Amino acid sequence: MTSVDFSEGLRERRRYRFLTRIWKSRPSLVIGLCIFWLVFVVFTALFAQAIAPFGYAEQSLLERLNPPAFMGGSSKYWLGSDNLGRDVLSRVLYAMRTSILIAVMATIIGATVGTVLGIVAAHFRGWVDDVIMVMVDFQASMPFLIVALAVLAFFGNNFVLLVILIGLFGWDGYARIARGLVLSTNGQGYAHAIRTLGVHPAKVYWRHVVPNMMGVILVQVTLNFPEIILLETSLSFLGLGVQPPATSLGLLLGEGRNYLATAWWIGVPAGVVIFLTTLSVSLLGDWIRDKLDPNLQDKSE
Amino acid sequence: MIPDLANGVLATDLVQAYPDGYRLFGKPKMNKAVDGVSFRLHEGETLGIVGESGSGKSTLGRMIAGIETPYSGAVSFWGEPYAPVGSFLWRQQRRHVQLVFQNPAAVVDPRWTIHAQVREALLTHEALTRETADERTQEALALVGLGSMGHRLPHQLSGGQLQRAVIARALILRPRLLICDEAVSALDVSVQAQIINLLLDLRERLKLTIMFISHDLSVVRHISHRMGVMYHGKLLEIGDTQALFDAPRHEYTRRLLSAIPVEKPRRSKKREIDNSRAL
Numbered sequence: 001m002t003s004v005d006f007s008e009g010l011r012e013r014r015r016y017r018f019l020t021r022i023w024k025s026r027p028s029l030v031i032g033l034c035i036f037w038l039v040f041v042v043f044t045a046l047f048a049q050a051i052a053p054f055g056y057a058e059q060s061l062l063e064r065l066n067p068p069a070f071m072g073g074s075s076k077y078w079l080g081s082d083n084l085g086r087d088v089l090s091r092v093l094y095a096m097r098t099s100i101l102i103a104v105m106a107t108i109i110g111a112t113v114g115t116v117l118g119i120v121a122a123h124f125r126g127w128v129d130d131v132i133m134v135m136v137d138f139q140a141s142m143p144f145l146i147v148a149l150a151v152l153a154f155f156g157n158n159f160v161l162l163v164i165l166i167g168l169f170g171w172d173g174y175a176r177i178a179r180g181l182v183l184s185t186n187g188q189g190y191a192h193a194i195r196t197l198g199v200h201p202a203k204v205y206w207r208h209v210v211p212n213m214m215g216v217i218l219v220q221v222t223l224n225f226p227e228i229i230l231l232e233t234s235l236s237f238l239g240l241g242v243q244p245p246a247t248s249l250g251l252l253l254g255e256g257r258n259y260l261a262t263a264w265w266i267g268v269p270a271g272v273v274i275f276l277t278t279l280s281v282s283l284l285g286d287w288i289r290d291k292l293d294p295n296l297q298d299k300s301e
Numbered sequence: 302m303i304p305d306l307a308n309g310v311l312a313t314d315l316v317q318a319y320p321d322g323y324r325l326f327g328k329p330k331m332n333k334a335v336d337g338v339s340f341r342l343h344e345g346e347t348l349g350i351v352g353e354s355g356s357g358k359s360t361l362g363r364m365i366a367g368i369e370t371p372y373s374g375a376v377s378f379w380g381e382p383y384a385p386v387g388s389f390l391w392r393q394q395r396r397h398v399q400l401v402f403q404n405p406a407a408v409v410d411p412r413w414t415i416h417a418q419v420r421e422a423l424l425t426h427e428a429l430t431r432e433t434a435d436e437r438t439q440e441a442l443a444l445v446g447l448g449s450m451g452h453r454l455p456h457q458l459s460g461g462q463l464q465r466a467v468i469a470r471a472l473i474l475r476p477r478l479l480i481c482d483e484a485v486s487a488l489d490v491s492v493q494a495q496i497i498n499l500l501l502d503l504r505e506r507l508k509l510t511i512m513f514i515s516h517d518l519s520v521v522r523h524i525s526h527r528m529g530v531m532y533h534g535k536l537l538e539i540g541d542t543q544a545l546f547d548a549p550r551h552e553y554t555r556r557l558l559s560a561i562p563v564e565k566p567r568r569s570k571k572r573e574i575d576n577s578r579a580l
Contacts, residue, residue, distance in 0.1 A: 193408035196368050197422045197470070198395030201387070207421075208410045 031287050034280035041277055044093055045100040054087040082255065082266045091247050092269045098248040099274075102163055103229045109167025110228070111221055114174025115213070119205060121175065122182035132175065139172040145234055152240040162232075162241060169231050170224040177220055181213050222285025226278030233274055249274050307380045309510065310342040310365060310478065315374035317360050334360040336534035337374070342478070344379075347504065347511040349525030349542065351518055351557070357534040362482045362514045366398050367391070379477060396426045399471035403483035405463035409455045415466040416442065416451030422470045441473040442466070444506075445499060461492035465499065472503060480512045485520060497524055518561050522546060530554045 044051060082088055121132040148165050155161060182205075185191040194204050229249070235241035236250030237257075244251065249270045256267015315338045318331035335357040342348050342365070352358045363369040365376060367383035376383060378398065384390035402408050409418055420438040423429065429437070442451050445465040455463055464484065471479060481500070485493040497520060504511060515521050521528055522542055529539035530551065537551045549555045 188407060190408050190410050193400070193402060194410070194421070196366070196395060196400055197425055197474075198392040199421065199425050200392065208413075211412055212410065 030283060034284045034287075037276055037280045038284070041096060041100060041273075045097040048093045048097040051093055054090040059086055082259075082263070088265055088269060091252060092249075092273060095247045095249045095252050095270060096273060098242055098246060099229060099232055099250070100277075102166060102232050102242075102248070103225060105163050106167035106169070106228050106232070107221055107225050109164060110169060110171045110224060111174050111217060113168065114171035115178045115210075115217060117171070118175035118178025118180075119182050119209070122179040122186060123201065123205075129179075133179075136172040136175050139168075144169050145231065148231070148235060149238065149240055152235070157240060157243060159242075162235070166228055166231055166235070170227060173220055173224060174217065177216055178213060181216065182209060185209060185212075219285055219288055222281050222288060225281045225285075229274060229278055308344040309346075309379070310512075311377040312341070312361075312365060313339050313375045313377070315339070315361065315364055315376065316372045317357070317364060317369065318372040331372075333372075333534050335364065335371075338531075338534075338536045339374075340529060340536060340539050342510065342512060344477070344510055345508055346527060347513055347525045349521035349528035350512065350514045350531060351516060351521050351528060352531030353516060353557075356531040358514045358516075358531045359482055361531065361536075362400075362480050362512060365478075365512060366400055366480050367394065368400070393426070396474040397476050398478045398480065399474060399476040401464070401467055401471055401479065401481045401484040403487050405460060405467045405487075406455060408467060409463065409470075411455050414452050414454055415447070415458070415463075415469075419451075419466065419470045419473055423473050426474055437473065441469045444472070444503070445469045459492075460488050461495055464488060464492075464496055468496075468499065468503070472507065472509075475507065476509075478510045478512065480514070482514045483516070484513075486515065486517065493520065500524065518558065530557065 082091070117132050117135075121129040148169070151165055152161070182191070191204050191209050194208060195201060232241055232248060233250030233253060236248045237254040239254070242248040242251050252270035253267050253274070256264070256270065259266050315335055316333060317335040318333045320329040321332050322329055338357075338361055340348075350358045350361065360369065364371050367376065367378065368386065370383075370386055378394070381394075384394060409415070413421075416435075416438055419441055420434050423437055423441075424434055427434075439448065439451065442448055445468050447462060447465050447469065450458065450462065450466075455466075458466065484500075485496050488496060500511065500513075501524065503509060511524075513521060513525055525542050527540060528542045528545055530537045530545075530553065532553050537553055538545065538549070545554065546558060549558055
């Protein structure tokens with residue numbers, strides 16, 4: 001009986017090894033595709049105006065609900081047209097611009113606010129630390145979407161508020177990471193040692209601590225970024241995000257929902273873009289994390 | 302002999318205590334890491350502090366360096382008290398007392414070249430032109446035998462070389478007092494010897510006052526003029542190194558000294574603690 005157990009375990013291990021080997025032999029391709037896609041997305045976001053065949057609000061009521069060109073529709077509308085006769089391709093391109101802009105700005109806001117608060121908490125300790133950490137716990141335990149909906153409903157909708165609100169999503173992650181790193185380096189590490197040279201703490205943080213934290217923060221950014229895209233998508237889908245006639249990926253998805261059975265091409269392209277973008281950033285984040293972690297680096301060799 | 306009261310360090314009844322957790326009612330019990338230590342560190346001398354782990358020797362060193370405020374008692378540093386930790390005056394006082402730590406890799410910024418890190422220490426306290434600062438930095442690195450390695454990053458140096466860089470960073474400010482907290486404990490024996498010889502050499506050249514904290518008795522014997530023995534936060538005895546080795550007065554010191562490994566164990570006197578039975 002023991003021999004059966006043994007071979008079972010061996011086979012299990014061999015299968016596992018097989019899977020890891022596939023994963024190991026492929027990452028350059030997968031990561032390459034991710035990078036390619038993200039470059040494409042940024043390019044499109046920057047040059048939507050030049051690339052898009054139509055304006056995002058350009059309607060033509062006679063050309064409503066045209067199927068995509070490859071499904072026998074008019075070659076004028078590559079990805080078909082929506083219920084108001086607007087070109088879906090153009091709208092997706094413009095939507096990418098809006099969504100990426102919001103996501104990038106919000107990520108920068110969240111990363112900055114979170115990192116600074118984390119450093120402040122770790123530097124001052126005591127009640128400052130307590131207050132910030134309670135805020136972190138509060139943020140982590142509240143369903144953010146509901147808070148965001150309440151704030152947007154109460155203060156009315158505008159683009160700046162939307163960006164700030166989305167930016168505050170996920171700051172707690174940055175704060176926790178920054179706090180932990182600063183605590184460890186303040187205790188026994190180089191920050192403590194450099195401070196005993198007489199260097200002002202602000203300079204120590206700016207010159208030494210923050211640059212050393214960048215790798216970890218960058219990984220957190222790649223983990224946070226897809227969530228932010230999805231949050232913007234959800235808010236727009238619920239009608240409290242980007243307002244028509246402006247468009248975003250979430251808004252497109254929401255509009256397409258009504259026509260999912262009859263004209264699926266209105267919503268699906270936006271969904272595909274969201275899916276590919278979030279997946280790419282996540283995979284890239286994993287890859288960067290593995291690259292930055294010396295322990296994992298050693299194991300793979 | 303009239304002791305020189307203005308120069309050197311005078312520690313008076315130093316106590317360091319940490320709260321033993323938090324209590325909802327009443328004050329927490331205080332754990333004393335250092336318990337009433339007084340001594341004098343004369344200018345130009347090297348004082349060794351020995352003791353087992355947890356005996357409070359590192360905490361004592363941190364208080365003497367002024368990076369930790371004593372719970373009670375006072376440190377007089379060349380006749381002056383230390384300013385509150387983190388204050389402007391405190392930062393200025395840093396140039397006069399420098400520390401060398403146990404693990405050199407942990408106390409340098411992994412992203413800066415060692416030249417830049419040594420120069421940063423210099424520029425923190427002196428307004429110099431870039432050229433002068435670079436020159437002085439180069440001198441300091443040459444002094445510790447790293448003249449050609451300034452452009453390297455910390456991970457491109459060995460442990461011993463990195464410890465030399467840390468010593469250069471500490472000494473470029475020409476401090477009055479250098480505190481070595483287990484400065485050679487993490488290095489292997491041949492490198493330890495190099496660092497010790499470097500310190501002895503620099504002590505002569507720069508007229509350094511050194512407080513050398515270590516659990517390694519033979520190293521302390523080699524480097525220090527006087528030495529103190531710590532146990533459970535108390536300074537059991539302090540005195541001339543040779544005298545202390547020849548005639549330890551305290552029972553604990555006697556046991557500690559008998560635990561030093563010797564070259565020919567069979568010929569040595571019977572040890573006070575029977576290690577074989579403990580194992």
